[in-house]
Amino acid sequence: MPETLEKDFLDLLEGSISTGDEVAIREVLSEMHASDIARAFESCSEEAIATLFRLLTPDIASEVFLEVDERLRDVILSFISSTELVEVVDEMESDDAADVIADLPTRHAATVLDGLDEDESNEVRRLMSYPEDTAGGKMQAELIKVHENATVRETIDEVRRNREEVEKISNVFVVNTAGQLVGVAALDRLLLANWSDPISTIADIDPVKADTELDKEEVAKIFQRHDLITMPVVDSSNRLVGRITIDDVVDVIEEEIFEDFYRMASLNVGERVLDAPMRSFRMRVPWLLVNLGTAFCASSVVKIFEGTIETLVVLAVLMPIVAGLGGNAATQTITVVIRGLALGDIKQRNARRIIAKEATVGFFNGLLIGAVAGLAAFILGSNPMLGLVVFLAMTANLFIAGIGGATVPLILKRLKLDPALSSSIFVTAFTDVGGFFSFLGLAALFIKAGLL
Amino acid sequence: MPETLEKDFLDLLEGSISTGDEVAIREVLSEMHASDIARAFESCSEEAIATLFRLLTPDIASEVFLEVDERLRDVILSFISSTELVEVVDEMESDDAADVIADLPTRHAATVLDGLDEDESNEVRRLMSYPEDTAGGKMQAELIKVHENATVRETIDEVRRNREEVEKISNVFVVNTAGQLVGVAALDRLLLANWSDPISTIADIDPVKADTELDKEEVAKIFQRHDLITMPVVDSSNRLVGRITIDDVVDVIEEEIFEDFYRMASLNVGERVLDAPMRSFRMRVPWLLVNLGTAFCASSVVKIFEGTIETLVVLAVLMPIVAGLGGNAATQTITVVIRGLALGDIKQRNARRIIAKEATVGFFNGLLIGAVAGLAAFILGSNPMLGLVVFLAMTANLFIAGIGGATVPLILKRLKLDPALSSSIFVTAFTDVGGFFSFLGLAALFIKAGLL
Numbered sequence: 001m002p003e004t005l006e007k008d009f010l011d012l013l014e015g016s017i018s019t020g021d022e023v024a025i026r027e028v029l030s031e032m033h034a035s036d037i038a039r040a041f042e043s044c045s046e047e048a049i050a051t052l053f054r055l056l057t058p059d060i061a062s063e064v065f066l067e068v069d070e071r072l073r074d075v076i077l078s079f080i081s082s083t084e085l086v087e088v089v090d091e092m093e094s095d096d097a098a099d100v101i102a103d104l105p106t107r108h109a110a111t112v113l114d115g116l117d118e119d120e121s122n123e124v125r126r127l128m129s130y131p132e133d134t135a136g137g138k139m140q141a142e143l144i145k146v147h148e149n150a151t152v153r154e155t156i157d158e159v160r161r162n163r164e165e166v167e168k169i170s171n172v173f174v175v176n177t178a179g180q181l182v183g184v185a186a187l188d189r190l191l192l193a194n195w196s197d198p199i200s201t202i203a204d205i206d207p208v209k210a211d212t213e214l215d216k217e218e219v220a221k222i223f224q225r226h227d228l229i230t231m232p233v234v235d236s237s238n239r240l241v242g243r244i245t246i247d248d249v250v251d252v253i254e255e256e257i258f259e260d261f262y263r264m265a266s267l268n269v270g271e272r273v274l275d276a277p278m279r280s281f282r283m284r285v286p287w288l289l290v291n292l293g294t295a296f297c298a299s300s301v302v303k304i305f306e307g308t309i310e311t312l313v314v315l316a317v318l319m320p321i322v323a324g325l326g327g328n329a330a331t332q333t334i335t336v337v338i339r340g341l342a343l344g345d346i347k348q349r350n351a352r353r354i355i356a357k358e359a360t361v362g363f364f365n366g367l368l369i370g371a372v373a374g375l376a377a378f379i380l381g382s383n384p385m386l387g388l389v390v391f392l393a394m395t396a397n398l399f400i401a402g403i404g405g406a407t408v409p410l411i412l413k414r415l416k417l418d419p420a421l422s423s424s425i426f427v428t429a430f431t432d433v434g435g436f437f438s439f440l441g442l443a444a445l446f447i448k449a450g451l452l
Numbered sequence: 453m454p455e456t457l458e459k460d461f462l463d464l465l466e467g468s469i470s471t472g473d474e475v476a477i478r479e480v481l482s483e484m485h486a487s488d489i490a491r492a493f494e495s496c497s498e499e500a501i502a503t504l505f506r507l508l509t510p511d512i513a514s515e516v517f518l519e520v521d522e523r524l525r526d527v528i529l530s531f532i533s534s535t536e537l538v539e540v541v542d543e544m545e546s547d548d549a550a551d552v553i554a555d556l557p558t559r560h561a562a563t564v565l566d567g568l569d570e571d572e573s574n575e576v577r578r579l580m581s582y583p584e585d586t587a588g589g590k591m592q593a594e595l596i597k598v599h600e601n602a603t604v605r606e607t608i609d610e611v612r613r614n615r616e617e618v619e620k621i622s623n624v625f626v627v628n629t630a631g632q633l634v635g636v637a638a639l640d641r642l643l644l645a646n647w648s649d650p651i652s653t654i655a656d657i658d659p660v661k662a663d664t665e666l667d668k669e670e671v672a673k674i675f676q677r678h679d680l681i682t683m684p685v686v687d688s689s690n691r692l693v694g695r696i697t698i699d700d701v702v703d704v705i706e707e708e709i710f711e712d713f714y715r716m717a718s719l720n721v722g723e724r725v726l727d728a729p730m731r732s733f734r735m736r737v738p739w740l741l742v743n744l745g746t747a748f749c750a751s752s753v754v755k756i757f758e759g760t761i762e763t764l765v766v767l768a769v770l771m772p773i774v775a776g777l778g779g780n781a782a783t784q785t786i787t788v789v790i791r792g793l794a795l796g797d798i799k800q801r802n803a804r805r806i807i808a809k810e811a812t813v814g815f816f817n818g819l820l821i822g823a824v825a826g827l828a829a830f831i832l833g834s835n836p837m838l839g840l841v842v843f844l845a846m847t848a849n850l851f852i853a854g855i856g857g858a859t860v861p862l863i864l865k866r867l868k869l870d871p872a873l874s875s876s877i878f879v880t881a882f883t884d885v886g887g888f889f890s891f892l893g894l895a896a897l898f899i900k901a902g903l904l
Contacts, residue, residue: 170681187640191611225485253702257713273788273789277816278816280788295773298773299769302768303766316758320775320884328740331717337725339714345494354726357728365737372744
């Protein structure tokens, strides 16, 4: 919805809320898409949200609940009764229901699970038993399956029976008597087949599938590689236990890139731009404290050369330039390397090649940027020998930045840690130390040699 | 494919290439998925790629060509004849064909277009006329459409006739005599309908659709909001001109986030980790030169206070700490704001609120980090008044970092520029200036007042 249109709806809503005209509010809400209602909630007071949420039909309420961010979910949970929540959760697909219930306080979760009908409750409990970042954690229980002996007509009847409950049906899964997956039949093939044929004649008997334990990132890669819309999930005995649909995979892909992005900047992945200031403060300050530690370490290098700076105070002017360029060059390298790791372009066998490449790029960047910086320092009035020191230190530091920027994420990965985790803080410390040490160290040598 | 398995294939391939055993090579290749062949090409010599590519069947060759990166495409284009290229392009969906041809040198492009059969050539020319970042640029011409007067049986016949040519059929588009879109019929509804019914009775008559000119980011948002698998594209007169499928949208979503990520780090979005060093060098060095300019600006602030540093050289030791923390705090803010802009959480009406929020977070971060830093400076031997200067300067700089980090991307957005574009370089310059100025300026005042 364009921003202006949304604003009209908001104005209408505000008007209706202030007059307390429930009929009018319901009418406005019925015209809005769930994601727009969720967006509108962001600018509403908590009381308004409580009023509005209760006026939604359970199916829209469940969509809105899934669309809002963590903070608004907490607001909704603070006023909604368990009975109301059961109605909302009941409308969700089993994977979403499991995710929502898993995030509730334990007591609340038990009440909601008991409120659902037994089949659904068991289904949700089963889904909740899988780790969130695996195929099992991403799958939904809703799917259409038929026995391998079924005919096409019986399969179509099964689709008919389930089409209300199962969304986005693009294929039917074929299982044997033990419940093991033996094939997948695409809907368009079903459409074109002879109704009396056995389903097995039109099913793909070697379908792409995922084990429940497969990591969600791998699941996403398989979807992209094979351009899938849905994929069956099987347990260790090849029994069909669920399916994953493309919309959940899109979320995984989005999350993965975005988590790298956040982790590199030392941010908690749960933070959002509309969070309350104190929440952001609490989430960011621990990382800044780590950064304070690394900054003190880097400054201890400057401390060593206090005497040198005393002799030639212009060093204090030029030193941040060498360090700062190192920081930015290192950020370029880390970003490319982290992206390469995420895309699977970097493997153990080419890790050395990547480091060598980044060292080379760093060296040539250093030569060029160092030459320009040295020349600029000279033109701006520095002694030519000081320009030479700037040139040499910049070359050294951008070389260090290339090696550090490539090595730090690769080491983190090797240690089975997240390669993006605060690498900007660590590599900046690295290039600060490199910049201060090479520049001030060289200057000290030049001074000692009587060249400066 | 797991890394070890892929390595086995590579070893097999290398073995077969060295013995020149074409039959063996073809056999290994036929076992591999196109994306694995593309991956394997990355570690092959140019000659090996030429040999291997020619042994692929046209359909696999076309998939491989689409999977490899820009650099390998150039390698393939350097040895392939126009006739061979026509065969490869002929296997592609029209949208991919249009993208590939658009990237060819003009003369080469004309030869390939002339080589395709007339219908396909016209189709591709039509698709090439839309800007790449619009719905028109992302759509493909392959789709199944029927006249609104058709019966379900006639519609199913149409699906049957086209199923070889059109991939991922999840619905059929219904048009009137003027070619205007009047509805969409989902495949599962087709399956359950009476064959003699008119298609209009089961079609959704108000389908979600995109205009050819709609921005690709908006297209992606609509897909996500409505959980679509495919969407019709219409021209300004509502005539059906193509369809967009979810796999193309996944690529758009991935690209968008990843471009933000790259632009923030001042990287060219075309760069990949396996690029040749000189290519990376050429792409990165312009940004580092911009950074050199901003770094000299920031250092000119230090230059102003040369006399102050001469009086108290320990200021040169502590000054990078204040500046560095500002840089990292600003990076946190920019990252959150850029993400918020991408998600649509930030609009004109809440821009002020975001800036106020980030200023608040910056201020409280400053108070806490400033207090710890001041105390640490004091404990490490500084005069207590110097600790106070560290505290005040840090508070001021993190406050500046919050305002700058939120304002710079919002201003870039307002100016219709990419908010992520090198914002890390500009905001780092901002916080360097802020850090140096507040810290050295306060120190100068304290010295003048006889407090230091």
